[in-house]
Amino acid sequence: xxxxxxxxxxxxxxxxxxxxxxxxxxxxxxxxxxxxxxxxxxxxxxxxxxxxxxxxxxxxxxxxxxxxxxxxxxxxxxxxxxxxxxxxxxxxxxxxxxxxxxxxxxxxxxxxxxxxxxxxxxxxxxxxxxxxxxxxxxxxxxxxxxxxxxxxxxxxxxxxxxxxxxxxxxxxxxxxxxxxxxxxxxxxxxxxxxxxxxxxxxxxxxxxxxxxxxxxxxxxxxxxxxxxxxxxxxxxxxxxxxxxxxxxxxxxxxxxxx
Amino acid sequence: xxxxxxxxxxxxxxxxxxxxxxxxxxxxxxxxxxxxxxxxxxxxxxxxxxxxxxxxxxxxxxxxxxxxxxxxxxxxxxxxxxxxxxxxxxxxxxxxxxxxxxxxxxxxxxxxxxxxxxxxxxxxxxxxxxxxxxxxxxxxxxxxxxxxxxxxxxxxxxxxxxxxxxxxxxxxxxxxxxxxxxxxxxxxxxxxxxxxxxxxxxxxxxxxxxxxxxxxxxxxxxxxxxx
Numbered sequence: 276x277x278x279x280x281x282x283x284x285x286x287x288x289x290x291x292x293x294x295x296x297x298x299x300x301x302x303x304x305x306x307x308x309x310x311x312x313x314x315x316x317x318x319x320x321x322x323x324x325x326x327x328x329x330x331x332x333x334x335x336x337x338x339x340x341x342x343x344x345x346x347x348x349x350x351x352x353x354x355x356x357x358x359x360x361x362x363x364x365x366x367x368x369x370x371x372x373x374x375x376x377x378x379x380x381x382x383x384x385x386x387x388x389x390x391x392x393x394x395x396x397x398x399x400x401x402x403x404x405x406x407x408x409x410x411x412x413x414x415x416x417x418x419x420x421x422x423x424x425x426x427x428x429x430x431x432x433x434x435x436x437x438x439x440x441x442x443x444x445x446x447x448x449x450x451x452x453x454x455x456x457x458x459x460x461x462x463x464x465x466x467x468x469x470x471x472x473x474x475x476x477x478x479x480x481x482x483x484x485x486x487x488x489x490x491x492x493x494x495x496x497x498x499x500x501x502x503x504x505x506x507x508x509x510x511x512x513x514x515x516x517x518x519x520x521x522x523x524x525x526x527x528x529x530x531x532x533x
Numbered sequence: 534x535x536x537x538x539x540x541x542x543x544x545x546x547x548x549x550x551x552x553x554x555x556x557x558x559x560x561x562x563x564x565x566x567x568x569x570x571x572x573x574x575x576x577x578x579x580x581x582x583x584x585x586x587x588x589x590x591x592x593x594x595x596x597x598x599x600x601x602x603x604x605x606x607x608x609x610x611x612x613x614x615x616x617x618x619x620x621x622x623x624x625x626x627x628x629x630x631x632x633x634x635x636x637x638x639x640x641x642x643x644x645x646x647x648x649x650x651x652x653x654x655x656x657x658x659x660x661x662x663x664x665x666x667x668x669x670x671x672x673x674x675x676x677x678x679x680x681x682x683x684x685x686x687x688x689x690x691x692x693x694x695x696x697x698x699x700x701x702x703x704x705x706x707x708x709x710x711x712x713x714x715x716x717x718x719x720x721x722x723x724x725x726x727x728x729x730x731x732x733x734x735x736x737x738x739x740x741x742x743x744x745x746x747x748x749x750x751x752x753x754x755x756x757x758x759x760x
Contacts, residue, residue, distance in 0.1 A: 283639050291630060295621035298662065367611050368634050369592040524595035531593075532546055 276371060284370070288378035289385060307389045311345045322458060332491065335401060339490055340457035340483045342394050347423055347479060348448040350383035354427035355444045358435040362530040372526045373519040376431040380424055391416075398490055408493045415485045415496055418505050422478055425511035432518065435529050455479035478504040534604050535566040536686050536717040537590050542599035544585050559585050560741045561598070567686065567717040574732035574749055575721045576756055581738040583721045587611055587688040590719065609686040610635055612679035620664035624655065624674050627663055631678040645681040652677035652707070669697060676704050680711065687711065689720045705731070725753050 297303040315338050322328045322337070330336070357375040364370070399405060433440035454477055461484050464470050473480050481504060485496030519526070543561035559582040567573060567590075575583050588594045589601060591611035603609070618627045628649045632642035650659050653673045658666060666674070679689075689708075708731065712718060722728055728735055728749050735752035737745040745752045 280633075280636070280638070284633050287630060287633055287639075291619070291622055291626055294626070295619060298621050364634060366588070366593065367591075367613055370634070524593075527593055528547070 281371070281374065285374060285378045285381055288374075289381040292378070292382050293385060304389075307386045308393050311342050311390055312393075314345065315341050318458065335398065335403070335491055336460070336487065337458065338394065338397065339486050340455070342390055343419070343483060343486050344452065344455055344457055344479060346383060346387040346390070347419065347426075348452065349386075350380055350423050351426055351430050351448060352445060353383065354379040355430035355434045355441055357427075358431045358526060358530050359438070359533070362533075365527045366531050369523075369527075371519065372523055373428060373516065376427045377424070380427050383423070384420070395490075403490060406493050408489050408495065411489045411495050412486070414498070414501055415482060415489065418501050418508070419482050421505060421508040421512060422482075425508045425515060428515035428519065429511065432515070432522070432526070435526055435533075438533070451477065451479060456483050474500065478507070535568050535602075536604050536607055537565075537567045537609070538602045539563055539565040539589070539596075540600045540602075542589065542596040542601060544582065544589065544594065545597040558741060560738065562742055563599070565736065565743070567719060569685075569717055570714040571734060572712060572718045572720065572732045574728035574735045575719060575738060576723075576725075576728060576735060576753070577738035582741075583738055584690055586738065587690055587719065587721060590686070591688055604685075607685040608636060608683075609688065610679075610682040610684035611688045611690065612682065613675075613690040618663050618671065618675070621662055623662055624653065624659040624666070624670075625650070628674065628678045628681075632681050635682045635684070637681065637683070642681075649674075649677040649681060652680065652703075669700070673700060676700075676707070680707055685716055687716065687718045689718065689722075691721050691723065725757070728753060 293304075297306075300306055302309065315334075318337055318341060319334055323333060354376040357379045358365075358372060361375040364375075365372070395405070395409075430440070430444050434444070454473070456473075456479075461470060461473065461480055464473075481497070481500045485501060488494045488496050542563040542565075544559040545556050546559060547556050563586070565586075575586065577583050585594065588611065589596050591609050592603075593611065619630075622630070625646060628646055629642050632645050633639070637645060653659060653670075655666075655670050655673060658670060659674075663671065663674070705727070712731075720727065720732060732749050734747065735745075735749040736743055737752050737756050745755045
């Protein structure tokens, strides 16, 4: 399949899925912003009003963490089902199987673009005006994108292999919700070994902190850590590309006959 | 050179429950060739492997054993009615997506929408979500979309089974329009009349292999003799 044909199909699948989703709900596309915003609202209610968190600027800290984390969690969970949910198309056409998770990833990317516009506008209105430091967002967003692609491709294969992985992936993203520093600041941990362990085991800790460094404190992120995540995610992505090519027929048979 | 040649092809499905059970064989030792201008009808009972045979020819499944050779540069389309239609998308959107999936460019897919809409004759429903369609309307949209293909090999999986008599006649006529000398067509059907009137050769699949092959009238007589 030619690259332009692949991109056209991927883009059309992603846009049509978004359109179909918007048609299902009365508030349509507004849910792109409302859903993450409601999450932030619920967490704010729990941590500030119920648990009495008095840290200044906690709302912005929470908003940046949650609105960037949700890009990863929502995409992984949706992409995990992308192969098994595309069995009817697979039964009709021989397409590169990674097209299906990649289309879901781009559906998430388009949605997240609106979330980023909202987040930056919200921060601007709240007293965090645009700054040259915002340019650092480009490598951070790129790194998160590569990580999402690698992990989504893996999740889709695992669920196609055995449907039970869907439950584990859902549980895993809930675990990451608590382990990625959405509600707590990595810099508030005094033990450097714990910091090292958290940052090595979970790239989202580094990414969420990088977003906050840029947007809330106007500082450059740790580029060495970002580069390290990029390299690891690219290795995973390359391996998955090889695996998808290798398993092209097996994935079709598995998805169609399971 | 034949458009598609199958030599000693065998197909095995792995245990569908995924619980480590036994694999099962669909067919083995299949030898089959499709020439340009040929229209082959495939008959057989449910589970005989007709759809599997089409999927192997469409490069969707790899055979467990044997070899499949496609003539260089040819394109193959497998047409199944309404398969993959997304209920929340409109007929127009589903038709556009189906055209892209068949390998048409964005421009060609958009250009194909006019003829598809005209063939369907479903009026304003073309811009309504497919979940609001009747079975007949889905059939019309499915067939009209399938006709947009420009492939060298067209594999049709029981496409005529639905729709009213007027639509069946219209669909059959439209399919005749697709029968050109440079194309090969394989039709899976449970309707003997269609195999007789549309096909130049028939293949009867049963008991894990080809039971009979040749003139449609003769093969159908043998098939009906065992039914």
